[in-house]
Amino acid sequence: MLDIIESLRQSPIVLLAVMLICGIVAGRVLMLVRLPAITGYILSGLILGPEATDLISKGMLHPLQDFTEVALGIIAFNIGTSFDRTTVRSLGPGIVLTTLGQSLAVFVMTTTLVWLLGMPIIYALLCGALGISTGPTTTYLLLRSFRIEGRFASYVYGNVAFSDVLCIISFGILSSATIHGVGTEAANLSKTLLISVRSEALSCIVGAVLGLIILLPLQLVQKDLRLGEGHQETLFFGALLAAIGISVALKLSTLLTPMCTGVVLSNGIEKVKLDQLKALIEPLTTPLFVVFLVTAGARLQPDALMHPSTAFIAVAYVLTSVAGKVLGTFGAAGVLGLQPPIRKYLGFSVAVQGGLVIGLAVDLLHKAMLTFPESAMGPMHRMISALLVGVLIYQLIGPSIVRFGMTRGAASN
Numbered sequence: 001m002l003d004i005i006e007s008l009r010q011s012p013i014v015l016l017a018v019m020l021i022c023g024i025v026a027g028r029v030l031m032l033v034r035l036p037a038i039t040g041y042i043l044s045g046l047i048l049g050p051e052a053t054d055l056i057s058k059g060m061l062h063p064l065q066d067f068t069e070v071a072l073g074i075i076a077f078n079i080g081t082s083f084d085r086t087t088v089r090s091l092g093p094g095i096v097l098t099t100l101g102q103s104l105a106v107f108v109m110t111t112t113l114v115w116l117l118g119m120p121i122i123y124a125l126l127c128g129a130l131g132i133s134t135g136p137t138t139t140y141l142l143l144r145s146f147r148i149e150g151r152f153a154s155y156v157y158g159n160v161a162f163s164d165v166l167c168i169i170s171f172g173i174l175s176s177a178t179i180h181g182v183g184t185e186a187a188n189l190s191k192t193l194l195i196s197v198r199s200e201a202l203s204c205i206v207g208a209v210l211g212l213i214i215l216l217p218l219q220l221v222q223k224d225l226r227l228g229e230g231h232q233e234t235l236f237f238g239a240l241l242a243a244i245g246i247s248v249a250l251k252l253s254t255l256l257t258p259m260c261t262g263v264v265l266s267n268g269i270e271k272v273k274l275d276q277l278k279a280l281i282e283p284l285t286t287p288l289f290v291v292f293l294v295t296a297g298a299r300l301q302p303d304a305l306m307h308p309s310t311a312f313i314a315v316a317y318v319l320t321s322v323a324g325k326v327l328g329t330f331g332a333a334g335v336l337g338l339q340p341p342i343r344k345y346l347g348f349s350v351a352v353q354g355g356l357v358i359g360l361a362v363d364l365l366h367k368a369m370l371t372f373p374e375s376a377m378g379p380m381h382r383m384i385s386a387l388l389v390g391v392l393i394y395q396l397i398g399p400s401i402v403r404f405g406m407t408r409g410a411a412s413n
Helices: 002-009 012-032 037-048 058-080 085-091 093-116 121-131 136-145 150-180 186-223 229-249 256-266 271-298 308-336 340-349 355-371 378-412
Strands: none
Touching: 012 037, 012 058, 012 271, 037 271, 037 355, 037 378, 058 150, 058 229, 058 256, 058 271, 058 355, 093 121, 093 150, 093 308, 093 340, 121 150, 121 308, 121 355, 121 378, 136 150, 136 378, 150 186, 150 256, 150 340, 150 355, 150 378, 186 229, 186 256, 229 256, 229 271, 256 271, 271 355, 308 340, 308 378, 340 378, 355 378
16 A cells, blocks of 8 residues: 555656645635635645655656746746837837836845845845846736726836846846856956856847747748648747757756747737737646646745744845835836826836746756755755745735726826
8 A cells, every 4th residue: 555655656647636736725725815826836835845745755846847947938938929019119218218227226225135134145136136027917917907008008018028028137147147156256256147148148049049940830820721720829839848948958048048939929920819829828827837836835945934034035025126116117217207107106016026036036946956065055045935925925915006006007197
């Protein structure tokens, strides 16, 4: 009997089934008590993980990293597909400059306070980069639920997309520098950052080239009336998986490569058709994200989660990133002379975070565990735990902040 139980425990398929079922059940239970489902996914992973029941053993965490890579790739790919030329042209330079000012304010404020709370400078910089990000899914759902349209909604969409791109680029460079080992000397720091920038640039080039390669057969299939919809969907999904797989195989950015592939495809396919293709692959992403978040919970260290500084850093991270978005937007939009609703309320309307921050943090943790000895992982575990707690705080209070910004912004527009 014990042999049968152990065989089931070591089966990857059985493990995935357990993770999906437990994650969904835990998420639903917490939703009943008005807590976000994402909390249930992460907590179920913590219970199933090596630090608790050990149903997800340390040996299984490495194979499960593939789900993290694919989930992150899908997020980045979707962000890339938001950058079609029509949307970017309609917004003009105002949204770009406003988002740059907003992001700079968030980065400086978050990095400074987290560092003052005792986090090593490289980890404080990583927190600053992550503070820039937004929660696209939550933001889009709230925009739709309030039926907010027009100029203000366009600025929200543009701000969300540009913020996440800046987050991905800055975090990619800093995380690469962290993995390669940043020395204390300025020369070492400059050299490592230069290597990281080159790697990120190569990732963008490879992603764009891959998009161009896929675009031709995708357009041919679209024009051939004898071929069914399934051929287009297959090519589209194949392009996404190819971008993720190639980036992993060549040790490139699993974020920038699929994101740039998405940018190219979004500008080579009609927008209506692009939205249809994205909607068709959407159902595949839900179970993937559940497994990804359960895996994130399994990687948590209870000691780091209960560390006295974790709660302080998490609260500081949320407060500074929200304040940075609001103050940075107010200042940048004021200098540019943008309309008062955008200046006053755009920052509030993007003050929520979700899967992107968790994915980036967990991906960095996995790479660090393969590079550094366990004895050197203490600060990393504390940073990851603080970020996860921060995202949970965001999930609780973020929708209310966003609702305030959107309703006031739309009413004043």
